[in-house]
Amino acid sequence: MGETAALAEYTVSIEYEDIPTETVDHAKKGIRDFLGVAVYGSHHEVGDQIMGYVDRCMSGEESTVIGRGTASPTGAALANGAFGHAIDYDDTFESIVIHPSSPVFGATLAAGEVADADGKDLITAYTVGLEAAFRVGHSQYPNHYQNGWHSTGTAGSFGAAASAAHLLDLSVDETIAAFGIVASGSSALKKNFGTMTKPLHAGHAAEIGVRSALLAAEGFTSDDAILEGPIGYGEVMTTDGSYDPSEITEDLGEEWAVLDLGFKPHPSGVITHAAMDALRTLVIDHDLTPESVDGITVALDDAASEMLHHADPGDALQAKFSIEFCLAAILREQKAGIHEFTDEYVNQPETKEVIAKIDRSFEENLFDAHYASYGARVTVETADGETLVKEVKHHPGSPNNPVSEDRLQAKFDECVLTVLSDDETAELADVIASLETDGSADDLIGLLRP
Incomplete structure (x- = not known):
C-alpha cells in the first residue's frame, strides 16, 4: 500500500477509543491553547480584516466563526485558522517547524458543525489531523522548509483535510481524493513572515482542507497516489531527493504526533x-x-x-x-x-x-x-x-522544556478575557476540559458564537 492510501486508511479508521488517555489529555490542552489565542485573534486587526472578507464573500450559517458569528464551512475554516495564527501565539511541534492546531482545529470546528459532531468526534478528528500534518511535514523536512515554504500552510493543509474527511465520514477512496485535491491547493511562503499573510497561511490551509473534503464527498476526483512518484507531492515539494515516504507510514497508528506539541509562552516566532x-x-x-x-x-x-x-x-x-x-x-x-x-x-x-x-x-x-x-x-x-x-537548549513550552499549567492557564485567561467575560472564560475552560462528555460540543459552540 502506498503512503497516500495508508494515510487515508488511517484517517478513516481511527476511533476515539483507539486514542490513549494521555494523548486525549494533551489534545485537550492543544484545543484550549488554540481556542484561547483564536478568541483573541478574532478581534485583532488581522481578525477584523479576515472577517470583513468572509462576511463579503463566504457568508453563511452552517459553521461558527470564533468570537464573531457564522459563515459557510469554508469561510469559518478560513477565519478560525487565521484567528489562531493572528499573533503567532499558537502551538508548534517540537521536532518540526509547523504550527498545526490553527489549520487543523480551524478545519475541525467548521467541519464538525456540518457533521453534527460530538466532543469525542472533535478530539478524534483533531488528533488525526495533527498526525497527517506531522507526517507529511516530516516526509519533506527540512529541505521543504529550507527552500522557503511555510510548512504550516503546506503540510498543515493535509492535516486540515484529514480532520475534515474524518468528521464527514468519507470513505478511504474519498479521503484519497481529498488528499489529491488539497495537494494542489496547498501553498505558503516564508517570504511573507512579518506580514498579515503569514496568519493567512493557516487560514488558507484550514479552508482548502475543508473544501477538499467537501468536494471529495461530492465525488470530485484527483490522482489516487498524490504523495508518491517523480511528480508526486513529496518529490515536487523537495529539491534534493530527500522526500522520505517512510515518515508517513512508519508506526502509523502506534505513535501520536499530538504528544510532540509545545505551547508558546510568548506571542512571537x-x-x-x-x-x-x-x-x-x-x-x-x-x-x-x-x-x-x-x-x-x-x-x-x-x-x-x-x-x-x-x-x-x-x-x-x-x-x-x-x-x-x-x-x-x-x-x-x-x-x-x-x-x-x-x-x-x-x-x-x-x-x-x-x-x-x-x-x-x-x-x-x-x-x-x-x-x-x-x-x-x-x-x-x-x-x-x-x-x-x-x-x-529547548524552547519553553516544548515537551522537553514544558511550562507550568499555571502559566498556560494565565495565557488562556489573558487572551480570552479580551473578548469574553470572567464567567464565560472560566466556563469555556471547563467545557474544553470535559470535551469528551455528552453535550460538550454544543456548549463549546454556544460559548464561541456570540
Missing part, C-alpha cells in the same frame, strides 16, 4: 523563545534593568537567520520575527505578551534604545541539535563589568 526565557531568568535572578545593561549578545542556530527578518521592527507583526525586540521587551518588562506586541510599544523610544544594545549571532548546529534548533545562548554585559551567560 518560536525561534525566539529560548532566548527570551534565558534572558528572563537573568533579568529576574540579577534584577537587571535597561540602565544596568551595556549590551546583550544572543547566539541562535544558523537556520534562524532566515526567519528573523527584522532587526529593527517597525510594527508588531515585524516584531514577532525580531530577536532584538523580543529581548528588549523582556529586559524592560520581564515578560512579553499581548500587551507588549503592539505597534505603539514597538516604536516607543525606550524600546528602540534597548534594541540598540542587542547583537545577534548564529552558530551552525548550535548544541548539536536538529535543523532549526530552538535553543539559544544569551550573554549580558552589565554596566558594572560583569558578564552573565544563560543557555536554554
Whole structure:
C-alpha cells in the first residue's frame, strides 16, 4: 500500500477509543491553547480584516466563526485558522517547524458543525489531523522548509483535510481524493513572515482542507497516489531527493504526533523563545534593568537567520520575527505578551534604545541539535563589568522544556478575557476540559458564537 492510501486508511479508521488517555489529555490542552489565542485573534486587526472578507464573500450559517458569528464551512475554516495564527501565539511541534492546531482545529470546528459532531468526534478528528500534518511535514523536512515554504500552510493543509474527511465520514477512496485535491491547493511562503499573510497561511490551509473534503464527498476526483512518484507531492515539494515516504507510514497508528506539541509562552516566532526565557531568568535572578545593561549578545542556530527578518521592527507583526525586540521587551518588562506586541510599544523610544544594545549571532548546529534548533545562548554585559551567560537548549513550552499549567492557564485567561467575560472564560475552560462528555460540543459552540 502506498503512503497516500495508508494515510487515508488511517484517517478513516481511527476511533476515539483507539486514542490513549494521555494523548486525549494533551489534545485537550492543544484545543484550549488554540481556542484561547483564536478568541483573541478574532478581534485583532488581522481578525477584523479576515472577517470583513468572509462576511463579503463566504457568508453563511452552517459553521461558527470564533468570537464573531457564522459563515459557510469554508469561510469559518478560513477565519478560525487565521484567528489562531493572528499573533503567532499558537502551538508548534517540537521536532518540526509547523504550527498545526490553527489549520487543523480551524478545519475541525467548521467541519464538525456540518457533521453534527460530538466532543469525542472533535478530539478524534483533531488528533488525526495533527498526525497527517506531522507526517507529511516530516516526509519533506527540512529541505521543504529550507527552500522557503511555510510548512504550516503546506503540510498543515493535509492535516486540515484529514480532520475534515474524518468528521464527514468519507470513505478511504474519498479521503484519497481529498488528499489529491488539497495537494494542489496547498501553498505558503516564508517570504511573507512579518506580514498579515503569514496568519493567512493557516487560514488558507484550514479552508482548502475543508473544501477538499467537501468536494471529495461530492465525488470530485484527483490522482489516487498524490504523495508518491517523480511528480508526486513529496518529490515536487523537495529539491534534493530527500522526500522520505517512510515518515508517513512508519508506526502509523502506534505513535501520536499530538504528544510532540509545545505551547508558546510568548506571542512571537518560536525561534525566539529560548532566548527570551534565558534572558528572563537573568533579568529576574540579577534584577537587571535597561540602565544596568551595556549590551546583550544572543547566539541562535544558523537556520534562524532566515526567519528573523527584522532587526529593527517597525510594527508588531515585524516584531514577532525580531530577536532584538523580543529581548528588549523582556529586559524592560520581564515578560512579553499581548500587551507588549503592539505597534505603539514597538516604536516607543525606550524600546528602540534597548534594541540598540542587542547583537545577534548564529552558530551552525548550535548544541548539536536538529535543523532549526530552538535553543539559544544569551550573554549580558552589565554596566558594572560583569558578564552573565544563560543557555536554554529547548524552547519553553516544548515537551522537553514544558511550562507550568499555571502559566498556560494565565495565557488562556489573558487572551480570552479580551473578548469574553470572567464567567464565560472560566466556563469555556471547563467545557474544553470535559470535551469528551455528552453535550460538550454544543456548549463549546454556544460559548464561541456570540
